[in-house]
Amino acid sequence: MTALLWLVACTRSGGGAHVEPSFLEVTLGNVDLGTPEAPLPFSSTLAAVPVSVRALDREGAPVDFDGDLSVRVRPGRLGEDPWIQVTDGVWSGTVSIRNGFGPTRIWFTDEGDKDQGTGRAPGWAAGVSPAFHYRFPTLSEMQETTDPETNQLAGEFARVRVDDRRVVVTAREAAGFWVTDLDSPVGSGNNLYVYTFQRPPSEAVVGARLTLLGGIDQEYLASTQISHPTLAFAPDAPVAPPEAAELDACDDPLAVEGLEAARVRLTDAVVPEDFGPGSEAYADYLAYGQWPLVVGNCTWYVESSGAAPDLVAVELAGRTLPRVEGMLKQIFDKWVLVLVDAADLTLPAARPAAPRSAR
Amino acid sequence: MRVVDAVRVSVCMGVLAGATGCVPVAVDGDPPDLSGRAVRMTFLHTSDVHARLFEYDFDPSFTDNQLGLQDDAGPYGGIAEMATILRRERAKAGRALHFDSGDGFQGAIVFNEFAGEAEFRTLSAAGLDGAVLANHEFDAGTENLADQMLANAAYPLLAANYDFQSADLPWATQLEDFVLPTAMYDLDGLRVGVIGMANLSSLNSLEEQLNSLGIRVLEAGDVVPQRASELRDAGADIVVVVSHMGLEWDKEMARQFSGIDLILGGHNHIALDPPLIVVNDATGKEVPVVHSGAFAKFVGRLDVVIQDRRILSHDYHLFAVDRTIPKDPQVEEILDEYRLRLDADYRLDQAIGFAEEQLNRYGSGGGDSPLGNFTAEAMRTFPGIETEIALTNTLGIRADIPQGDITLDTLYNAMPFDNTITTMFLSGREVQELLDYVSFRSSERGCNSQAQVAGLAFTMDCAAHVARDIVVNGAPLDPSGTYELATNNYIAHGGSGFEVLQRNTTQVDTGVSIRDVVQAAIIRYSSLPQAGVCVEDGRIQPVY
Numbered sequence: 072m073t074a075l076l077w078l079v080a081c082t083r084s085g086g087g088a089h090v091e092p093s094f095l096e097v098t099l100g101n102v103d104l105g106t107p108e109a110p111l112p113f114s115s116t117l118a119a120v121p122v123s124v125r126a127l128d129r130e131g132a133p134v135d136f137d138g139d140l141s142v143r144v145r146p147g148r149l150g151e152d153p154w155i156q157v158t159d160g161v162w163s164g165t166v167s168i169r170n171g172f173g174p175t176r177i178w179f180t181d182e183g184d185k186d187q188g189t190g191r192a193p194g195w196a197a198g199v200s201p202a203f204h205y206r207f208p209t210l211s212e213m214q215e216t217t218d219p220e221t222n223q224l225a226g227e228f229a230r231v232r233v234d235d236r237r238v239v240v241t242a243r244e245a246a247g248f249w250v251t252d253l254d255s256p257v258g259s260g261n262n263l264y265v266y267t268f269q270r271p272p273s274e275a276v277v278g279a280r281l282t283l284l285g286g287i288d289q290e291y292l293a294s295t296q297i298s299h300p301t302l303a304f305a306p307d308a309p310v311a312p313p314e315a316a317e318l319d320a321c322d323d324p325l326a327v328e329g330l331e332a333a334r335v336r337l338t339d340a341v342v343p344e345d346f347g348p349g350s351e352a353y354a355d356y357l358a359y360g361q362w363p364l365v366v367g368n369c370t371w372y373v374e375s376s377g378a379a380p381d382l383v384a385v386e387l388a389g390r391t392l393p394r395v396e397g398m399l400k401q402i403f404d405k406w407v408l409v410l411v412d413a414a415d416l417t418l419p420a421a422r423p424a425a426p427r428s429a430r
Numbered sequence: 431m432r433v434v435d436a437v438r439v440s441v442c443m444g445v446l447a448g449a450t451g452c453v454p455v456a457v458d459g460d461p462p463d464l465s466g467r468a469v470r471m472t473f474l475h476t477s478d479v480h481a482r483l484f485e486y487d488f489d490p491s492f493t494d495n496q497l498g499l500q501d502d503a504g505p506y507g508g509i510a511e512m513a514t515i516l517r518r519e520r521a522k523a524g525r526a527l528h529f530d531s532g533d534g535f536q537g538a539i540v541f542n543e544f545a546g547e548a549e550f551r552t553l554s555a556a557g558l559d560g561a562v563l564a565n566h567e568f569d570a571g572t573e574n575l576a577d578q579m580l581a582n583a584a585y586p587l588l589a590a591n592y593d594f595q596s597a598d599l600p601w602a603t604q605l606e607d608f609v610l611p612t613a614m615y616d617l618d619g620l621r622v623g624v625i626g627m628a629n630l631s632s633l634n635s636l637e638e639q640l641n642s643l644g645i646r647v648l649e650a651g652d653v654v655p656q657r658a659s660e661l662r663d664a665g666a667d668i669v670v671v672v673s674h675m676g677l678e679w680d681k682e683m684a685r686q687f688s689g690i691d692l693i694l695g696g697h698n699h700i701a702l703d704p705p706l707i708v709v710n711d712a713t714g715k716e717v718p719v720v721h722s723g724a725f726a727k728f729v730g731r732l733d734v735v736i737q738d739r740r741i742l743s744h745d746y747h748l749f750a751v752d753r754t755i756p757k758d759p760q761v762e763e764i765l766d767e768y769r770l771r772l773d774a775d776y777r778l779d780q781a782i783g784f785a786e787e788q789l790n791r792y793g794s795g796g797g798d799s800p801l802g803n804f805t806a807e808a809m810r811t812f813p814g815i816e817t818e819i820a821l822t823n824t825l826g827i828r829a830d831i832p833q834g835d836i837t838l839d840t841l842y843n844a845m846p847f848d849n850t851i852t853t854m855f856l857s858g859r860e861v862q863e864l865l866d867y868v869s870f871r872s873s874e875r876g877c878n879s880q881a882q883v884a885g886l887a888f889t890m891d892c893a894a895h896v897a898r899d900i901v902v903n904g905a906p907l908d909p910s911g912t913y914e915l916a917t918n919n920y921i922a923h924g925g926s927g928f929e930v931l932q933r934n935t936t937q938v939d940t941g942v943s944i945r946d947v948v949q950a951a952i953i954r955y956s957s958l959p960q961a962g963v964c965v966e967d968g969r970i971q972p973v974y
Contacts, residue, residue, distance in 0.1 A: 094467045129462040145743045174716075176743045178735060180470055182522070195524025197470035199735050199742055228704045245796075245892055245974035246876035269874045270892070270974075287704060292492065299677075299706055360795070376795060380973055 091194025092126035092136050092160070095179050098200075099123075105204035113172055113208040113232070115215060115223050117150040119165040124179050124198060126160040136160045138191055139184040146227050147171035154185040170223055173230055174202040207232040210252045213288070214260030219328040219401065220293045222260075229288035229297065231263075233281045240279045241312040241334055242398050242411040244377060247296075248275045249332050249398050250284070257316055262332035264400065266291070266298040275302070278309025293401045294331060315396045321369035327406060330399050335408060337371060337395045340364035344389040356384060361407055364395065371406055373397065378410040393417045461619025464667070466738065469620055472523035473670070473732040474516055476530045476558075477696030478724035480537025480566070480828075483509040483552055483765060485753070486843055487832050489788055497701050499727055503752040507726035510765055511751045513556035513758035515729045519749070520557065523733075525617035528557060529624070531696030532564025532674035537725065537828060539778065539842040540768055545570040546578040548768045554584035555761045560613055562626040563589040564674035564697065569847075572643050576601040579608060586613050588626020588672060591653045593646040602644030612657050614664060620736065623661030625654060625690075627673040627683070629697055650675070650683060658689025667739045670694060677706075677721060684708035684717035691741050692718050692734070699724035703748045705732065718744050725829075727751055778842075781835035783952035789831040789964060791824065791844070792878060797890065797970035801827055801844070802882025804964040808951035809851055809916045809944060810884040817853055819885035819902060820916040821864065822944070823926050827882075836952055845945040852922035855936045858909040863930045865890075865897030871927065877974045880926070892974040918944055 100121025105111035126136040140162070142153045150167030166177055177200040183193035207230040214222045231238070237253040247266040255261035265271075265286070283303035289296060315336035321327060343363055346352050352363045361372040362384035373395060375382050394417040397408030410416060485508035490499045499506065520526045534549040535541050541549065546567070553561070567575050579587060590611035594602040615622045630647060658669045668691040673680050680695040688710050701723030708717045718741070722730030728751060734744045772778060793799040802824055810820035829844045856864065865888055868881040873892035888900040900907035917931060919939050924932030931937075958964040 093462055094469075097468075127467075131463070131467070143745060145745055176735075178743060178745070193522075193524075195470055197735050198468045199737070202742075226704065228707045245873075245972075268876055270877075285707070287702065287706070289496065291496075299702065301706075301708070358794075377974060380971065 090128065090134050090136060091138075091192065092134050092181060092196040093129040093194065094127040094131065095140070095181070095196050095198025096125045096127055097122065097177070097179060097198040098125075104201060107204050110204040110206040113170075113206050113212050115169055115212070117167040117169045119167050120177065120200075121164075122166050122177065122200065123163045124155070124157065124161065126157060126196070134160050138181065138189075139186075140179045141182045142166060143178045143180075144168045144171065145176060145178060146173065147175050155179070171203055171205040172207050172224070173205060175205055176200050176202050209236065209255060209261070210238065210250075210263050211255040211259040211261045214263075214295055214328075214331075216260075216328070217325070219324050221290055222288065222295050224288040225290055225295075227288050228285065230285040231297075233284045237310070238281045238284065239310055239312060240275050240277050240281075242277060243271050243275055244409070244411055245270065247271060249334075250281060251313055251333060253310075253313060257313070257333070258326065258329040260329050260331070262330070264294060264296045264332045264398070265300050265302075266296045267300060268298070272302060272304075274304040276309055277312050280305040280307055280310065293403050318369075318371065318399070319366070321371075321406070327399075328401070331401055333399055334396060335399045337364060337366055337392070337408065339391055339393060340366045340371070340395055341391050342384070342387040342389065346388040347385055353385065361402075361405070362387075364392065371408060372402075373408050373410065373416075375410045375416065379413045379416060382416070387418075390419045392419060461616075464619050468735050468737045468742065470524060471617070471620060471622070471668075471734050471736055472519070472526040473692070473694065473720075473734070474519055474526060474528035475694050475720055475722040475730035475732065476512065476516075476528070476726075477674075477694075477722055478531070478533040478699050479509065479512075479549065479553070479726050480533055480724060481535060481541035481549060481846070482507040482538055482726040482843075483540050483548055484538065484769070485511065486538070486839070487834075488829060489832055494727070497703055497723070497728065497748055498750040499752060500750070503750075503754065506750075506752050508751060508757070509552040509556060509726060510757035510762040511755040512726055512729055513552075513761040514755050515749050515751065516556050517758060519729070519731050525620055527559045527615055527617070527622060529670075529672045529694050530558055530561040531672055531694055531721075532562045532629070533566045533696060533724075534561070534564075536566040536569045537843070537846045539772065539776070539839065539846075541569075541846065542842065542848060543772060543775070544768060545574050547582050548765070550578055550582035551764050552761050554582065555764055556758070558585045559615065560586045560588060560624060560626075560672065562672045562674045562696075563587050563592065563609055563628045565629040568643060572599070572605070573601040576604040576608075580604065586610050588613060588624065589628035590625050590657050591630070591648045591650060592628050593648055594644055595646045599644035605644075611653075612661055614661065614666060621665045621667050623658070623664065623666030623669045625657045625661070625669065625671045627654070627671055627675050627679075629674040629676070630679075631676060650679070651686070654683060654687045655689055658687065662689065668692065668734075668736055668741060677719070680719050680721075681706065681708050684719055685711050688712045688715065690717055691715075692720070692732075694720050694722075694732075696721060696724070701728050701730070701748055704746050705744070715740075718746075720746065722748065776838055778839040779837050781837055782841065782949060783836040783955065784957045785831050785833050785836050786957060786959065788833045789958060791827040791830055793966050793970070796872075796876065796878045796972040797968065798879065798882060798966055799824070800959060800964045800966050801831060802879075803884065803967065803969065804951065804958070805845075805944070805948055806882045806884035807963075808947045809918075812851070812942065812947045812950070815851055815853065815916050815940060815942065815947075817885075817914040817916040819861070819883065819913055821868075821881050821883045821886070821921075822918050823921050823928075824878075824880050824882055825926070826918055826920065826944075836958075838949075841945065841949055841952070845948060847918075847920065847945075849918040849920050849944050851916050851940045851942045851944055851947065852919045853914060853916050853938050853940060854922065854931070854934045856913050856915050856930075856934065858907050858911040858913065860930055860934075861886075861902070861907060861913055861915075862897065862900065862909065864928070865900060866895065867928065867930060869897050870895040872972070873974070877972045879970045879972060883969060887969040889971045889973060892972060
């Protein structure tokens, strides 16, 4: 095996005798790393980091190595092609990174060449930069996006900045709860659903303030949620949750996205006259329990089975509901108000009895 | 100049072995001095294969899709396909180890027929470096486990929290000798210490002092810190726990025990991508907690960078096992032996019925389900059983039955357990207690009913942990009445915490296989669902 690799190493294109490194020494240029006590701000804008990499052999001595190294940043995102090319055992340049949070490091690994056609066998040496210390993102920073179906940290085990903010529970249900950052503007993406799978912890009462919030950041059916959460709550008395935000327009998807997971309200919303057997909305209602409401030119949906299981929505076809409040979630192209209490729904007055002559 | 060879592994089993002469394999000379140097290490991870050695069909969920298992890419799973991924990823790593978090047994007919032989042989052929002992490994008996392990496992089985003590049970002695608490692996100078933590929650008799398995259970708090310390003293650069304790325990261990650097877990059948990161209370160290799914659907790969005996950073990738993955020829050759023997004894692909649509084991709203209702009704009405009511645990049904032909193979995948029907008489008050417990247990699982019933209807109040408005065959429950119940012998013995059944003294184990009863019902109806049969009818109404 050794002889075979020797042969490969000596005959790769580019000529010369080459040796795969055993270690990679990574140094950073003049750059502020932050500290745990004074972290750098979270940023979704790329920052160029000056970096040098030096290849070392098994004894830690510099080695004459030509080849590619892969680059990654954990946690966070890279701004460019995740490969660099090392010549004569060294590389110097910049690596652009964004969305780092907590201790963040840049990795380099010898995984073979980007162009696998060179036939160079990887040596698997690795090196990491010293840690940057970034602040965790606020809910609004985490959800800043131009695409309503994703967010800045989707796919990460995310940590959210809550320790110096008023992030409070706004509602709870059988397998999760909602939170809002009261220190961010309404509609700025300052709300989130926390999926607990089982009954939320007893401390997660409405108005409770979180002191720790982390978990897997995922887009579930196009709604942002934190699953498998790590949680801690302040012992403070619960505060009043925010008032519901009025939903009055649907033509700007990003504006609606900014209210995702917030408590929202519809006023004088109409259940479509044609909502009934044979309609697509009715089929969806039977399958998923969501029923439509129209305000102006916007159609919204309501999920009431948890909070008002006895409600037969189809009996409301053609009626106007004075008030509906719920937690806003996105299900692909639909926006759905999830009722958490039967009192969130004000039903229309009973239909007046028809005149005797009309019976 | 020197060319680095492929890294090889020496396994030194047990801390004592490590301390008394486990010699690292030198690669072109002595291992390098790793102090102050960053080193990459790759962990390949599987768990809860549950005998899905042969590929199978099912309808991936949205979560499966998100994790990379695409619709219409079936059949899925298969140990030969997993082996291909494992060898491919091992080839794309330097220092690499593959650990399995247990429950390789139980879940398909190959286990019912060969009692774990095929699982041990194929996992060994796939290059597994170590596995934790898990609850379903005991499903064909402890003696069987010992025999199969000694004959067929080419990797160490680990369980630091089991003490096999009983001198009266010969297999306990065998397990004491061969199930290790820890293992040490040396990879070109990097020493990885591993602690196995076996399951506590799913073996009924484990809690009892002199249990029938001959096992004395040790507290995690007594085991993990001590073993981690021993491994560190023996030179481990990092300490890994390979666990079948379940996710909540894994999180607790990471939070409480400062000696742990990484947990590779199983038991809950979940895939976490990315892994959880748990901050240790005492040190602030961030500990990755990895779960890589179940039923041979995924293979996990965790790359870590280690420097000065600490994990500095990690990156995780989950690989879906589907039909795009070629079969590993070495493992496939072993599987062929079992395939031929199964084909000779059964006609696994013969249709016994037809599913007009997928028959789900969970209800759409968290209550009763089509397959649950069908199973409970089949139990209650089977000739010779004929009880007033039936109740079985939802988790006893392990998979949905996909749309299309229902074959013996799909039936075994859905109902792998060899459980039998137990009948007993319950008072009305005991029925109330039973359904209250179902409500409590379900409330801890998102108010998804953990039982399926026949002859009963009730409102499952997950907030109050009580069952309300209980109706028995159309009449309100009479607290003073007496009702005959058909249930499965697992929960009749107190499995899943059903103590109200365990203490009942009128139990009769009929010996009638639940799977056989369901098979007979499928054959009788031929096509499912039908009006009132194998449909969700709201007999369990969850509220929360």
